Each structure stands twice: as structure tokens, then as C-alpha cells.
Amino acid sequence: MSFLLNSHACAGWGGEMAQRIRAFDWSSTALGAIDTWSNSLCTNVQMLLASPVPLVMLWDHPGYMIYNDAYAEFAGGRHPYLLGTPVELGWPEVADFNRNIMTVCLGGGTLVYKKKDLILLRNGKPEEVWLDLSYSPVSDDSGKPAGVIAIVMETTSHVVSERQREQAEADFHAADERLQLALNAGALLGSFVWDVANDQLSGDERFARTFSYPLEQPLDDLPIADANAVIHPDDFPRVLRMVQYTLEQGGPYNAEYRIRRADGEYTWVQASGRCEFDSDGKPLRFPGLIFDIHERKVAEESLLHLTRTLEQRVEAEVLARSEAEARLRQAQKLEAIGGLTGGVAHDFNNLLQVIAANLHLLARQEPDNANVQRRLNSALAAVERGAKLSSQLLAFARQQPLSPAVYSLRSLYDGLGDLLQRALGEMIQVDLQLTADPCSVHLDRNQLENALLNLALNARDAMLGEGTLRIYADNVALDDAFCEGKEIAPGDYVHLSIADSGSGMSAEVLGHAFEPFFSTKPSGHGTGLGLSMVFGFVKQSGGHIDMVSEVGAGTTVNLYFPRSSAAETVPPAAQAGDEPSAGGETILVVEDNPDVRCTVDELLQQLGYSVLLAANGDAAMDVLQSGAQVDLIFTDVVMPGTVKSADLAVWAKQQKPAVPVLFTSGHTRDIISRNHQLTPDIHLLSKPYGPQALMDMLKTVLSA
Structure with missing residues (x-):
């Protein structure tokens, strides 16, 4: 008899979902075949199928899902997979939520949610939905809770529209607040309405004063040509283009331009408005406001100028830093080479000392042997050349012993002219120039003379034995910018300049000029230590040296020595009498x-x-x-x-x-x-x- 009732109840189900429910293989679930279902289950299924609202029944502890056509539409891409599926498997993204539903309702309780916010994957991607949910227990034939009936009403569109309305209200209040702030701050210069159809402009009194209309001019009939006449000529074409675009395309109108005041000066304003159209899409009215933005534009221009100036300063600083780093790398390289050459020279001098001493001893033992004396003299000459080479290495390494004294450059000039002229030859013209101010330095005079002689001989070779050598001295004050990266402190210096009219050097050759043994001369024509020696002497004396050269334009060597204010050193007088001899000390x-x-x-x-x-x-x-x-x-x-x-x-x-x-x-x-x-x-x-x-x-x- 029960089977007949169930069959009769199932036969009365109508709709697409009824067909799907009857066709589903329920024997694979704990509910069993559909013809074995209880009266209460069949009755509840018939009830939910007849309801126009989305209903879903979760039967037994797993919550096997049985739902109507309205719920199928709500389920989206999850339908028809959800039919006969335990609810936690059907909606895994909200499994914890549904597990709580089953626990409460199968225990006899009910649950209600309003605007419940859930993330569901109805169509293969997460979406935020809002739902009104109602859960109630349903009983089996014995009256015990056997399932849960859920009413599912989606309110997503309502919630979204409500939030959009709230956002619109907030935006309106914010815009109104900004407008009120502008009005209270005095930034508003007036309002206007342009009757586009009749080409008639009207405005308030502040607008009329801003555009310098006559006092007797009616505010409801302001000639547009008078307003256009006070716009800056450079800005007027752009303003016309923006107005025309708004008349054709609609949308907001915001234009910044300058207008001429009554005193003839220009001030920056911003015109803001919007064009209104009739039912045929033709421009009808163009209301707007005029704001004072002069201070902001002046500040922007000042900031722009500052930014450009800052960019230039940064570029200059970057360039200066790059140059300083290049100078530092060059100085470190020369310092490393100097340390190496100094050590080599020390050991070399010890070897030369042993050789020289033994040669002298041998010469004393064979005073009458002409052949031996000739060979010894030749060997001693080679030792002297080696000693000179070692001395040049020590000069570059800044390790040569110096005997500095204070003297005026004028005393150097007194004997230098003739010396240079004899060394350079008659085809080289020597031009010695000395400033009228006294120039005193504290350094080793002999080493300075050797340095100048080396530079002069280099200049002679660069000029191929014919040209003008200019030596100039003056007092200079070196600042922080000049001294940066040069191992010297700002202050007063004596500047010596040695310039020739020779062939000059390329940038690559100039970069190696102070390195020891570097030479552009043919093999056998110099050791490449002349400039290295000058470099080491200048640095050891607390000065600075640099070279400026260009191919075909000659070379200028600049020497800078700290200026001394002390009195010139007087050389000691020779002592009269016989020289002492060795007395067995x-x-x-x-x-x-x-x-x-x-x-x-x-x-x-x-x-x-x-x-x-x-x-x-x-x-x-x-x-x-x-x-x-x-x-x-x-x-x-x-x-x-x-x-x-x-x-x-x-x-x-x-x-x-x-x-x-x-x-x-x-x-x-x-x-x-x-x-x-x-x-x-x-x-x-x-x-x-x-x-x-x-x-x-x-x-x-x-x-x-």
C-alpha cells in the first residue's frame, strides 16, 4: 500500500526538475530507490516543486540535495550536478557554513540570515553574492527531523544598487563640501549660464566684475565678445577648442586660462561647467563657475622652474662625481704603482751599492792598470745611470729625500732662463713671465729645477725642436670645488704654467702620461720616467699637477704649490779653513x-x-x-x-x-x-x- 502511495505521489510531480528527480538513480544514495521513499519525503518534494521561490531540501545527515526549478536557476553552472549530491560536496567553498546548518536543524533548530555575504563558484569563478536564507527542519513519517528545507532568496542586485546609491550620496556630499569650501575660501569668482540656442550669456555680479563688464551692463545680457576679449591671446584658441569639444561630445568642461584684469595684469582662472542637451541631442544650456587659481599656477610654475634647476644641478653633481671617481681611480692606480716602484728601487739601490763599492775597491787595487781602470770607469758609469733611474723611480713613488727651503720664484727665474735656453737650443723661444706679486714656496729647489727642465725637454720634443715655450707664474686661491678629489686643501697657492705649441696628445695618451715607463717616443729615446718624476715630486711637496692637451693644439702643464708667507731662506756661508781629514775616528x-x-x-x-x-x-x-x-x-x-x-x-x-x-x-x-x-x-x-x-x-x- 505504501509503494502505491509513493508511486502515485511521484507521478503527480510536474516540471523539468520533477523529470530530473524521477530520472536520477537514487539507489546509489542512502535515500534508496525513489519508489521506496517515505510519504513525508515525497510530500516535501512535491511541495518544493510547486513553489515559485528557490527551495532546496537537504535530506538525511549528508544533506542530499533535492531542489526546484527556481533554485536550479540560482545554482547556475552547478546545476544539475548538485542534484543528489551531499551539500558539503556540492558547495565546498561554504562547507563549514552548511555543516553548521545541518547540525542545528537536524537537532530541531531553525536559522535565518539577512543579506548573508558569501563567495560562491556558481559559474567556474568566485563571485560575491548576498542572500536572504531561511532554514527549517522537516520530519520523517515518525515525526523526527530527517532533513532541512532552505529558502534561498538572492539579494545581490539590491545590495549592489544600495551601495552604489550610498556611494553616489557620499560623492555628492563630498562635491558639495568642496564647493562650499571653495565658496567660503573666496576662490569662486562668479557663475554664468550660456544660453547656447539663443547665444546669450548671463552671470552674477562677481562674474561681471571678473571679466570687466561695465557697471551699467545688465547681468542677464552680457556680450560674449566682451568676455572673450579679456582672455590672453595665447590661451584663447585652446579655450575655443575645449568649448567646441564639449558642445559636440558632452561631458565636463574644465579650462585653465589667463584673463586681463582692469589694471592690465593677467590672472589665472579655471572655468568649469557642463553642456545640457535637448531631446534631439542639440546643445541647450551651458552653466558653469569661474574659480581663482592664480596662486596655484604661480606655485606650479615656480615648482617647475625649481625642478628643472634641480635636474640641472643633479646632472652637474653626477658629472662631477663621475669625474672625481675617475680621478680617484687614477690616483689609486698611480699610488699602487708608486708603492711597487719604491720597493723595487730600495732593493735595486742595495744591489747598486754592493756593485759600486766593489768597483771602487777594485779600482784602488789596480791603480796602474789602464785596461782595468777603463772597464771599471765604464761599469761605474752604468751604476750612475742605474742610480739615476732609481732616483726617478723614487721621485714618482714620492719617496725621494727632499731638502725644502723657502725662496721666491723670482730667484729661480734669475738663473733658469739661461739654463733652459742652453738646454733647448736656439730654435726654441723661451717666454718667462712672473706676476708682480711676490711668489714664495717651500720646497726643494734642485728638484723643482729638475722638474721644470724635464717639462721643458718634453715640450722641445713635442715641438720638434722649434716653437715657443711659455712659463708663467702667478698667485691663485683654490676653492673647495677645484680641490675636490685632488688631495689638496683649499687655500693660497703658487701656480706655475708651462705651455708649448707642439703636437699635443690625445685623451687616451693623456690618461697614461704620468705612469712610469709610458712613452710615445721611439725605443731608445727616453725611459718614460720624466713626467712620472715630476708627478711624484709635486705630490710629495704637497702640490697638484694636471695637464691640458689637444692633438694639434699643444700641451699646458699646470703646477700648484702651497704659497708660503715665511721669509726666504738664506743659504749658509761657506766655512773658511782646511777641510778636516780622517783621523782614526x-x-x-x-x-x-x-x-x-x-x-x-x-x-x-x-x-x-x-x-x-x-x-x-x-x-x-x-x-x-x-x-x-x-x-x-x-x-x-x-x-x-x-x-x-x-x-x-x-x-x-x-x-x-x-x-x-x-x-x-x-x-x-x-x-x-x-x-x-x-x-x-x-x-x-x-x-x-x-x-x-x-x-x-x-x-x-x-x-x-
């Missing part, structure tokens, strides 16, 4: 190189001195503290050990009487001097040296 020789130590020992003994030997400062101090009486300490500057040559000099000065000290070195390494500039109380004999130079220096130090 005892000399302590401190030298770590065994070959040099041996040859110096033999040289000194042949010169008539008694000799004590020490391999380093520690050994020398042991000799001195043992009670040995010495008349002079002859020490190498650079030695291993804890006791340095400077420590020996300090000990010698503290003795009563003081023991004189004579230093010798391939280079000083700043141990006995500051920046290798020797003070008058420091005596240095540079390696390599011969017997005569050694004897002369010993006599000088002992007599002092």
Missing part, C-alpha cells in the same frame, strides 16, 4: 745586508777609520751599551728587529756629548722624516754612493 756601521756591510767596512778602513759592525738595530744597541766608544753611527734606515734606526738616533742625541748619526738608504719610508722631507739636523747619504761621497759626508757630519 771609530764608526759603528749598522747594515742588515751582509754584502753592503762588508764593502762599507772595507771602504771605511781604506779611508782611515776604525769600524765596528752590527747586522741590525738590536745588535747595534748591544754594542753601544757594552761601553764601546764610537764617534759616529752610520746606519741604514730600514732594518729588521725591534730597535729601529730612529731609536738609535734618539739614543745618540741623549749622550753627553751627543753622538752624530749618518743615515743611508735606498729610500726613507718616512721613518726618519715626514713625507721624506729632511730637516737640517738629519743627514742622509742615499744609496748607491762612492768613496768620495762617503768621505765628504762623514767629514761634514763629524765637523758639525
